[in-house]
Amino acid sequence: MQMRPTRINMPQRPARERARDFIEVNLGYSSRQAQEEAQRCLQCKTRPCVAGCPVGISIPDFIKAIAENRMPDAVKILKDKNSLPAVCGRVCPQEDQCEKKCVLLKSGHPVAIGHLERYAADWEKENDVSRQACAAFDVTEPRVAIVGSGPAGLTCAGELVKFGFDVTIFESLHDTGGVLRYGIPEFRLPKKILDYELNCLKKRGVKIFTNTLIGRTKSIDDLFSEGFEAIFLGVGAGLPKFMRVPGENLNNIFSANEFLSRVNLMNAYMFPEYDTPVPEGKRVAVIGGGNTAMDSARTALRLGASEVTLIYRRSKQEMPARVEEVHHAEEEGIKFAFLTDPLGYKGDERGFVKEVECLEMELGEPDESGRRKPRPVKGSNFVMPIDMAVVAIGLSPNPLLPRLTKGLETTDWGELKIDNDFMTTKKGVFAGGDIVGGETVIQAMGMGKDAAQSIKQYMFQKRMEC
Amino acid sequence: MYPITAKEVLADSIKKIEVTAPDIAKRAKAGQFVIIRVSSKGERIPLTIADKNEKNGTVSLIFQEIGKTTLALGRLNAGDSIMDIVGPLGHPTESVKHGTVVAIGGGVGAAEILPVSRMYRECGNDVIGIIGARTRDLVILEREMTGSCGRLFVATDDGSAGRKGFVTDVLKELIEKGDKIDLVYAIGPVPMMRAIANLTKPFGIKTVVSLNPIMIDGTGMCGACRVTVGSETKFACVDGPEFDGHQVHWDELIQRLSAFKVNENNATENYKRVCKCDQHA
Numbered sequence: 064m065q066m067r068p069t070r071i072n073m074p075q076r077p078a079r080e081r082a083r084d085f086i087e088v089n090l091g092y093s094s095r096q097a098q099e100e101a102q103r104c105l106q107c108k109t110r111p112c113v114a115g116c117p118v119g120i121s122i123p124d125f126i127k128a129i130a131e132n133r134m135p136d137a138v139k140i141l142k143d144k145n146s147l148p149a150v151c152g153r154v155c156p157q158e159d160q161c162e163k164k165c166v167l168l169k170s171g172h173p174v175a176i177g178h179l180e181r182y183a184a185d186w187e188k189e190n191d192v193s194r195q196a197c198a199a200f201d202v203t204e205p206r207v208a209i210v211g212s213g214p215a216g217l218t219c220a221g222e223l224v225k226f227g228f229d230v231t232i233f234e235s236l237h238d239t240g241g242v243l244r245y246g247i248p249e250f251r252l253p254k255k256i257l258d259y260e261l262n263c264l265k266k267r268g269v270k271i272f273t274n275t276l277i278g279r280t281k282s283i284d285d286l287f288s289e290g291f292e293a294i295f296l297g298v299g300a301g302l303p304k305f306m307r308v309p310g311e312n313l314n315n316i317f318s319a320n321e322f323l324s325r326v327n328l329m330n331a332y333m334f335p336e337y338d339t340p341v342p343e344g345k346r347v348a349v350i351g352g353g354n355t356a357m358d359s360a361r362t363a364l365r366l367g368a369s370e371v372t373l374i375y376r377r378s379k380q381e382m383p384a385r386v387e388e389v390h391h392a393e394e395e396g397i398k399f400a401f402l403t404d405p406l407g408y409k410g411d412e413r414g415f416v417k418e419v420e421c422l423e424m425e426l427g428e429p430d431e432s433g434r435r436k437p438r439p440v441k442g443s444n445f446v447m448p449i450d451m452a453v454v455a456i457g458l459s460p461n462p463l464l465p466r467l468t469k470g471l472e473t474t475d476w477g478e479l480k481i482d483n484d485f486m487t488t489k490k491g492v493f494a495g496g497d498i499v500g501g502e503t504v505i506q507a508m509g510m511g512k513d514a515a516q517s518i519k520q521y522m523f524q525k526r527m528e529c
Numbered sequence: 530m531y532p533i534t535a536k537e538v539l540a541d542s543i544k545k546i547e548v549t550a551p552d553i554a555k556r557a558k559a560g561q562f563v564i565i566r567v568s569s570k571g572e573r574i575p576l577t578i579a580d581k582n583e584k585n586g587t588v589s590l591i592f593q594e595i596g597k598t599t600l601a602l603g604r605l606n607a608g609d610s611i612m613d614i615v616g617p618l619g620h621p622t623e624s625v626k627h628g629t630v631v632a633i634g635g636g637v638g639a640a641e642i643l644p645v646s647r648m649y650r651e652c653g654n655d656v657i658g659i660i661g662a663r664t665r666d667l668v669i670l671e672r673e674m675t676g677s678c679g680r681l682f683v684a685t686d687d688g689s690a691g692r693k694g695f696v697t698d699v700l701k702e703l704i705e706k707g708d709k710i711d712l713v714y715a716i717g718p719v720p721m722m723r724a725i726a727n728l729t730k731p732f733g734i735k736t737v738v739s740l741n742p743i744m745i746d747g748t749g750m751c752g753a754c755r756v757t758v759g760s761e762t763k764f765a766c767v768d769g770p771e772f773d774g775h776q777v778h779w780d781e782l783i784q785r786l787s788a789f790k791v792n793e794n795n796a797t798e799n800y801k802r803v804c805k806c807d808q809h810a
Contacts, residue, residue, distance in 0.1 A: 235748050237566055237573075237613040245750075274615040276748055280552045303752045305762065312755055312762065312781055314788040321751035329572065329745065335799060338572035338597060339745075340792035414784030461749050463767055 070172045071100045073387075078394040082364055085249040085332060088391055089153070089181075094132075097182040101130035104174045107166055112176060115164035117509030118218075120144045122161055126179055134190070137183040145180075146221025146264065147214065147508065149188065149256045152181025154247060154354075155505045156385045188259050204229040205522045208291040210277045210464075213241020214504045215297030215496030215511035217264060222515030224267045228522075231291070232269060235276035238328065241299055242504070245328035246320070248358050250365070251388075278467040283492060292525065293491045293518045296479065297511055300497035301461020305454055306350070310408030313416040315342050319355045319455035326362055343367045344451025348419050350374050350405055351455035352382040354503075357389060359453040360397045371397050372447065376404040376424050381434045402426070402437060406444065408452065418448050460498055476500075485514035486521070493518055530610040534587055539669040540662075542594045543637055544603050545579070551586030553578075553616045559648035560622030560739065560771060563588065564747040566613040567601045574598050575744045575766075577641040577716070578617060588616075591640030591669070596793050597800040604804075618747045619770045626653040627735075628711035631703065632678065633659045633696050633725060635717025639670045641739065642716050646677040649714075655679050657703065657710075661696035661721070665689035697724045710734050715774065719783055726774030736774035740765050742785060757781050 074090040075081075081088050092100065104126040112122040121140050128137035141148045157163075157177035165173035205228050209216045212234040220230045238244055240257050265271065275281065277298075286294055303318030305311050317325075322341070325331040329339035347363040349356050352375035360371045373392070375382060378401045382389060393399075402424040411417045423443035426435035460477040472480045472488040479487050479494045487494050495501065495510030535547040553563060562577045580589035594603045605611065622645050630649045634642030639660040650656045658678035662668045663686045675681045682699045683691025692699065696717075704710065715725045716739040729736045742754040742765050749767040756765050757778035763769065 235615060236746060237615070274613050275552070276615055276618070279617055280556065280615065299750075302749050302764065302767075305752070305755075307762070312757060312785065314784060318752040321745060321753045324745050324751050330570070334792065335796050337570045338796060340789045340796075342789075414781075414787070461767070463749060 066103055067099060068170065068172065070103065070175045071096050071178075073175070073178050075391075078391075078396070081250065082361075082395040083367075085365055087253050088250050091185055092178055092182045097129055097179060098132060100175050101126045101179055103167065103172075104130065105166060111164040111166065112161040112174075115161040116144075117160065117505045118144050118512050120161075120180075122176055125183060126174065126176070129179055129183060134183065134186050138187040141180060141183055142187075144512075145508070146218050147260045148180050149184035149260055150214070150243060150252060151505060151508070152177055152179075152184050153252050153256070154243075154385075155180075156503060158386050160505065185256075188256075205292045205526075206231070206290055207518060207522075208233060208286045208294045209297065210294065211235075211241055211297040211299055211496070212239040212261075212271060213297055213299050213496060213507065214243060215501070215507035215514075216241070216295065217261070218508040218511035219295045219297060219495065219515045219518075220269045221264055221267070222512050223518065224264070224269055226515070226519050228519075230269045232271045233275040233277050233281075234271065234273045235280075236328065237273050239271055239273060241297075245324040246355065246358070247504075248323065248327055248362050250361070251358065278464045283464075283468045283471070283489065287491070293493065293521060295511070295514055295518065296464065296487070296492065296494040296498060297496040297507065298461065298464060298494075298498050300458035301463070302459045303454070304457045304459055306405060306456065308405060308407045310410060310416070311454070313408055313410040314414050315344065315416050315451045316408060317451075317453050319349075319351070319359045319453050320458070322359055322453045323355070323362065326366070332366060341366065342451055344449070345369050346449045346451070347371045348374055348405070348447060348449045348452045349455055350452065351457075352377065352384060353455065353457070354384045354388055356453075356455035357384045357392050357397075359455050361392055361395060363451065363453065364395060364397065368451075372400050372449075373397055374400045374403050374405055374419075374421065376402065376437045377434060378402055378426060400447075404437070404439065405452075416449060416452055418446050419452060420444060420446050458497065464498075484517035484520070485510065486517065491521070493521075530612060531614050532610045533605055533607055534585070536605070536607050539591065539640075540667045542603075543591065543640075543667065543669055544594070545589055545591045545640070546602070546605070547582070547585075547587040547589050548611060548614060549586055550588050550614050550616075553614065554581045554583050554586050554588050557581045557588055557617040558621030559624075559644040561617035561619050562741075562747075562770060563590070563614050563616030564618060564744065565590070565602075565611055565615075567598055567605070568612050571601070571612060572598055573613075573745055573747070575618070575741060575747060577739070577741070578644070579640040580644060588614075591637060593637040595797075597796040600797065600800055600804070615747065618766060620768075622648060622714075622771065624648055624652045629655045629657065629709055630712045630714060631657045631659065631700060631710055633661075633700065633713065633715040633717070633721075634674075635661045635696055635715075635721040636663075636667065637669070638715075638717030638721075639668075639674065642714070643670055643673055643677060645714055645716070645739075646674065650677055650679075654712075657708075658682065659684065659696045659699045661685070661699075661717070662690075663687070695724070696721060697728055700725060701728060704728070704732055704734070712737065713774075715739075719779065719786065722774060723777075723779040726777065726779075730775050737771050738774040738777060739770045740772060740777070740782065741770065742782060743788065756785075
């Protein structure tokens with residue numbers, strides 16, 4: 064077969080059909096499409112793509128396996144480095160990572176590594192292949208506690224069971240997955256995919272306790288006295304940021320975390336079958352330019368909004384969201400107000416938001432992040448009538464655990480201090496993910512994975528000293 | 530699942546349950562709360578921990594049936610289970626000797642003021658208790674409160690028990706009599722807490738209120754429970770639930786508590802209708 068010059072686009076449901084339901088947007092490659100796309104990989108000797116992967120997947124090898132239709136091998140290679148490939152294949156910003164390093168990028172058509180990862184992971188789900196055996200730890204099994212069942216914690220757990228460790232995850236919510244469950248919507252990451260990945264971990268021996276808020280239900284020291292020898296904290300960022308503009312506490316103004324948790328974790332889109340309500344805003348403003356902002360905007364649309372406007376203070380190029388999400392949002396009819404900054408909200412007599420006042424911005428000199436800094440255009444104020452707003456401008460670290468745990472120090476920004484081995488200032492306590500400054504699912508996973516290596520080293524040393 | 534080991538009807542629509550949750554029972558302190566979910570399709574609601582029994586590994590929850598979730602919870606009996614419970618959440622009440630503390634609980638708030646009164650008494654305070662209710666049948670925990678306070682006043686709107694009037698009337702008299710009051714602690718309906726804060730403010734009496742806004746996770750993640758205190762936005766779940774009553778933006782709290790009133794009322798009416806059908810069947 065001759066190699067095709069262009070990459071195969073991800074088959075997806077038509078925008079008009081999908082914009083009103085919560086069923087997954089992307090349909091996934093067929094086996095023929097996957098093989099054809101896999102055959103585009105040049106199998107470079109230098110493997111630049113691997114360097115672009117935060118968890119170091121042997122990308123050319125798994126792609127070669129797909130090209131040669133050796134699917135069990137493809138899955139094995141993927142899972143060797145990545146405990147959650149079905150998730151990563153769906154939510155990773157590949158265009159900034161592996162695909163950015165692909166030599167075919169020059170042609171404008173890098174290999175669709177993310178789509179292929181998703182294909183292989185889904186293949187495993189549909190074809191029950193034998194699980195990889197766990198390597199036995201040659202001393203007694205060390206018990207490790209993982210705090211938080213989000214991407215960092217799950218990855219760390221997945222690595223540690225591979226080493227033969229006895230792993231227990233503690234989760235504060237009633238359900239597992241962290242941001243993968245409460246944050247990322249069904250239409251982007253179906254819960255059955257997440258449940259499948261979680262079940263894989265459970266089958267491999269990971270124990271999970273929900274409804275346990277470490278710091279309150281049990282302390283870190285309680286965990287040590289219960290016999291855990293090392294602890295990994297993947298507790299996430301925590302507190303949603305607000306803009307601190309007038310009127311922000313009016314009704315129907317939500318943090319993205321609240322809005323998305325209502326819909327994703329509590330199934331509010333199925334109210335009244337489920338008890339948690341969510342307003343069906345008709346004219347919705349979403350503030351922010353990241354993936355969470357895209358998820359919020361597209362969720363509001365699916366709940367029945369007639370107009371959703373995304374308000375972002377920089378321009379399209381600076382948006383941190385994945386290219387695919389922006390593209391999908393545009394297709395579905397989300398409006399974008401770039402170079403626009405909210406100044407404040409006004410409400411009706413019952414305290415429900417009715418308008419947002421905005422100011423237009425222009426781009427000035429680059430700031431410390433290298434992005435051009437937006438500055439206000441004088442006299443450009445305008446008012447947008449809305450009946451709901453979602454603030455998706457990021458999170459600040461949750462102070463709960465460091466406040467309640469002696470010896471756990473934080474940086475000036477409130478993130479946990481860690482050394483090069485991911486160990487916090489408290490001996491035997493490691494941390495990764497948003498609580499130490501991670502920003503994406505895959506970064507959190509990369510840290511969870513590296514921390515697992517450090518925990519292994521730490522345990523070996525600890526056993527040697529005994 | 531968390532089994533209910535005992536249930537007691539304290540008054541019409543006010544019920545008490547003991548829930549097996551050993552980890553929470555071990556660490557719960559006065560002033561803290563839990564978040565519960567009754568069933569797999571249920572919402573998460575905060576409830577103050579009224580009492581605990583470390584030996585049996587249970588916590589007591591006292592609640593008034595006002596919406597679908599509390600009605601559903603009220604239908605459960607000993608032997609049934611609730612789906613989820615997490616806690617203890619929020620800052621515990623500081624165990625400090627202030628001197629004389631007036632502890633006020635309105636309505637079902639009497640259940641929440643009881644552990645606080647006990648704790649204050651244990652650390653050497655003179656505790657004056659005031660509990661209020663609409664009418665005699667809704668006065669709860671009078672005996673327990675009597676045992677935990679130096680003096681206890683009861684007030685009912687209709688005068689059917691204790692003195693006729695509001696808890697604020699009792700407090701006003703205490704202040705006017707010139708009793709030295711070092712701290713007022715209030716928990717109950719928002720209008721009551723606001724009235725108390727307004728009453729004590731001119732006298733400069735330190736007033737702590739325990740707020741119960743809408744919450745989802747209860748761990749700081751969602752921001753649903755934000756309240757304006759002074760000029761700052763606070764999250765009641767992690768910064769509270771106790772705040773300086775003189776600094777709370779009460780109108781905003783009332784407005785935010787009404788955010789889902791229409792949905793709540795519909796859900797409650799539907800639930801009551803279905804329940805009635807169940808009973809007829």
